[in-house]
Amino acid sequence: MLLHNNDVERYNKRARDKHFVIGDPVLLLSPESTSSSTFRKWRGLGRIVEVCSPHSYIVELDGSKQHVHANRLKRYIVSSDCVIMQPDFETLLL
Numbered sequence: 001m002l003l004h005n006n007d008v009e010r011y012n013k014r015a016r017d018k019h020f021v022i023g024d025p026v027l028l029l030s031p032e033s034t035s036s037s038t039f040r041k042w043r044g045l046g047r048i049v050e051v052c053s054p055h056s057y058i059v060e061l062d063g064s065k066q067h068v069h070a071n072r073l074k075r076y077i078v079s080s081d082c083v084i085m086q087p088d089f090e091t092l093l094l
Contacts (some may be wrong), residue, residue, distance in 0.1 A: 017054075017055075017070075018055075018070040018071075018073060018075075019054070019070075020048045020051070020057055020070070020073065020075070021048065021051070022048050022049060022050065022051060023047060023048060024047065024048045024075065025044070025045055025046070025047060025075075025076035025078075026044065026045075026046050026047070026048060026059060026073045026074060026075060026076055027042040027043065027044035027045070027046070027073070027074040027075075027076050028042065028043045028044060028046050028059060028061055028066070028068060028072060028073060029041070029042055029043075029071075029072040029073070029074070030042070030043055042074060043061065044061065044076055045061075045076055046059045046060060046061035047059065047060050047061075049065060052067065054070075055069060055070040055071075056068070056069055056070070057069075057070065057073065059073070
C-alpha cells in the first residue's frame with residue numbers, strides 16, 4: 001500500500017485541473033484516438049457553450065453540441081508570434 005501512496009503523490013505533483021468558461025475556444029480529443037497517446041487526434045475549433053459541472057462541459061463543434069469531460073478538452077491558444085501584412089491595392093498606389 002505504501003507504493004500506491006507514492007504513485008499518487010508523484011501524480012498529484014504535476015496534475016492540474018482544467019477549468020473553462022462559456023465562450024472559451026477548445027480542441028476536442030477524438031474518441032477513436034485515445035488508444036495511442038503518441039498519435040492523438042484533436043478536432044477543433046470548438047467553443048464552450050455551457051458549464052455542467054467543474055469537469056463537464058457542453059461543446060459546440062461543427063454545428064453540433066456534445067457533452068464532454070474536461071479530460072478530452074484542450075484550450076486553444078492563438079499565437080501571435082508572426083504577423084504577416086499583405087498590402088492592399090490602395091496602399092500600393094500611394
